[in-house]
Amino acid sequence: MTLSLSFWNWLLALSPVLVVLIMMLLFRSGGGRAGGVGWFTAVIAAVLFFGSGFELLAVAQIKAILLSLDVLFIIWTALLLFHIADEAGAIRMIGRALPRLTEDRVMQSLLIGWLMVTFIQGTGGFGVPVAVCAPMLVAVGFTPIQAVAMASLGDTWAVTFGSLGTSFQTLIAVTGLPANELAPYSAMLLGFASFPSGMLVAIIGNGWKSFKRALPPVLLLSVVMGTVQYLLATNGLWTLGTTGAGLVGLVVGFLLLRLPAFQVHHNPLSELSLAEDDQDNGKSIWLAMISYVLLVLLAFGVNLFSPVSAFLGQVRFTLNFPEVVTRYGWVNPAGPGRMINIFGHPGAILLYTCVLSLMIYKATGYLTPGALKRIFNKVTRSGVNSSLGILAMVGLASIMLHSGMTFLLAEGLSVSIGRDFYPLVAPLIGAIGAFITGSNTNSNVLFGALQQNSAQLLNLAPALILAAQTAGGSVGSVLAPAKVIVGCSTVGLAGEEGIVMRKIIGYGLIPIATVALAAWIIHLIG
Amino acid sequence: MPDTEHLPPKKRTVRLQARALLMLLQLTLPFLLxxxxxxxxxxxxxxxxxxxxxxxxxxxxxx
Incomplete structure (x- = not known):
């Protein structure tokens, strides 16, 4: 039992989330400050109104650190890999190679604003795809506002299984549901979102007149990428869901350029020397991309060969916790916290890739003097800022969960919305959480348990509702002011984010509506 | 973009160091607890x- 359901009590339970919302939207605070104030609100509400004692709060916070470590391990190593590849010239060389292959503006916009964005989201994430691809789009002739809007909307479908599956990993950690239950619905809903995502990239770049021209390639590519992501995610390779989809999408995209309809230039990939820039003079694009090849090989190797995964999975870390109960009788049973598989963790696989990549780039001279220091500085700067926000948000969510606030919120939602329409609303909740916090991961932390409780109370399939949550979060995160600011800063639009926001929010409702409709139809079909 | 972007480089470095220390503190204190x-x-x-x-x-x- 927790507090009885009333509007006042429901508002009290919502207060930490409301505070985070107000801090971020009205006061434009970063995730760290907003999360910190939200954390204090959660502690005060838990103690004064939900009957939480010292031991309960302590247990909630210690469990939150285990959850945070699980996510931070991926975030830091994913950032490290991206910056190593970037220093080696991989991203610059890809950016120069793509426009040489076709003069077709629709295909150029799709290749950079959708396929390339998807591929980079696979390992980069955290606003990096937009920051990297928006300048590439400007370089091929799109306006800066178009460029940020295209890259942002092209990313909407790719976030959950991107960044080596950080957001998906968080959803598993927060809800306790296994990956094999969550992956099918999540991949399916995101697959549906990929179609409007691609169409919007083409339309923003080339106007509504390009609709007919964009339709066949977008339809084909969204089916291909959605299927690849589905197959990877449902076969235990969800860490590579977006990377694999992006890679295959790029390959199919390049193959499409061979069709006369897309005005192929006679520049076979093998002839690309990409030596215009002194910095990358004499480099091979294939060797520059070796880090991503290694990542795919290692991730596949570890996940597909059970002796390897069994060997790496021998060292696991967790802590055991006692039962803690609120004054109102809300029970958190005794048991272990989040188990961290130290050497078989997706973060560990990323780390092995980083070490091997560094050795190869060093041996081949692809890293210039001072590269290690630059990589360290960039990774630290992004990693520390993201980590502080995540630590505060996960702490807040854990306290809400342990004091019964999340359950009360879910109970209120399920009573007011009702069973039949909840699958339509679930993606919107995920999107709002991500829009507020700028992160699909944080949205899953904030609302994962809430959506799970709502699904259980309404007798809905929790895996479907949680998939709708994370798919909505995927779309909402790229529309968030925090990420738009990152994109704008790379194309000289700093201070003009409002114009871009106005452009993308209306369009962004289309993929959210697609996810909601798909979730609702799946629910009705049963 | 981190909200330290508008600061001069030296202040930015100090603030980043403070954030890094804070992060380490927040990661280790719960284990001590x-x-x-x-x-x-x-x-x-x-x-x-x-x-x-x-x-x-x-x-x-x-x-």
């Missing part, structure tokens, strides 16, 4: 919790 919770004397646990609360206050101040 876990250990002290197992002790009979509750005072050490209260002290660790108090330092954690202060670190959260510092995070709010730092932004």
């Amino acid at each position: 876990y250990l002290t919770l197992k002790w009979e004397d509750p005072v050490p646990a209260f002290l660790v919790a108090a330092v954690f609360v202060l670190s959260m206050l510092y995070l709010v101040w730092l932004g």
Whole structure:
């Protein structure tokens, strides 16, 4: 039992989330400050109104650190890999190679604003795809506002299984549901979102007149990428869901350029020397991309060969916790916290890739003097800022969960919305959480348990509702002011984010509506 | 974009170092709290919790 359901009590339970919302939207605070104030609100509400004692709060916070470590391990190593590849010239060389292959503006916009964005989201994430691809789009002739809007909307479908599956990993950690239950619905809903995502990239770049021209390639590519992501995610390779989809999408995209309809230039990939820039003079694009090849090989190797995964999975870390109960009788049973598989963790696989990549780039001279220091500085700067926000948000969510606030919120939602329409609303909740916090991961932390409780109370399939949550979060995160600011800063639009926001929010409702409709139809079909 | 972007480089470095230290503190204190919770004397646990609360206050101040 927790507090009885009333509007006042429901508002009290919502207060930490409301505070985070107000801090971020009205006061434009970063995730760290907003999360910190939200954390204090959660502690005060838990103690004064939900009957939480010292031991309960302590247990909630210690469990939150285990959850945070699980996510931070991926975030830091994913950032490290991206910056190593970037220093080696991989991203610059890809950016120069793509426009040489076709003069077709629709295909150029799709290749950079959708396929390339998807591929980079696979390992980069955290606003990096937009920051990297928006300048590439400007370089091929799109306006800066178009460029940020295209890259942002092209990313909407790719976030959950991107960044080596950080957001998906968080959803598993927060809800306790296994990956094999969550992956099918999540991949399916995101697959549906990929179609409007691609169409919007083409339309923003080339106007509504390009609709007919964009339709066949977008339809084909969204089916291909959605299927690849589905197959990877449902076969235990969800860490590579977006990377694999992006890679295959790029390959199919390049193959499409061979069709006369897309005005192929006679520049076979093998002839690309990409030596215009002194910095990358004499480099091979294939060797520059070796880090991503290694990542795919290692991730596949570890996940597909059970002796390897069994060997790496021998060292696991967790802590055991006692039962803690609120004054109102809300029970958190005794048991272990989040188990961290130290050497078989997706973060560990990323780390092995980083070490091997560094050795190869060093041996081949692809890293210039001072590269290690630059990589360290960039990774630290992004990693520390993201980590502080995540630590505060996960702490807040854990306290809400342990004091019964999340359950009360879910109970209120399920009573007011009702069973039949909840699958339509679930993606919107995920999107709002991500829009507020700028992160699909944080949205899953904030609302994962809430959506799970709502699904259980309404007798809905929790895996479907949680998939709708994370798919909505995927779309909402790229529309968030925090990420738009990152994109704008790379194309000289700093201070003009409002114009871009106005452009993308209306369009962004289309993929959210697609996810909601798909979730609702799946629910009705049963 | 981090909200330290508008600061001069030296201040930005100092602020980043402060954030990094704060992050390390917030990552390690809960483990210390876990250990002290197992002790009979509750005072050490209260002290660790108090330092954690202060670190959260510092995070709010730092932004």
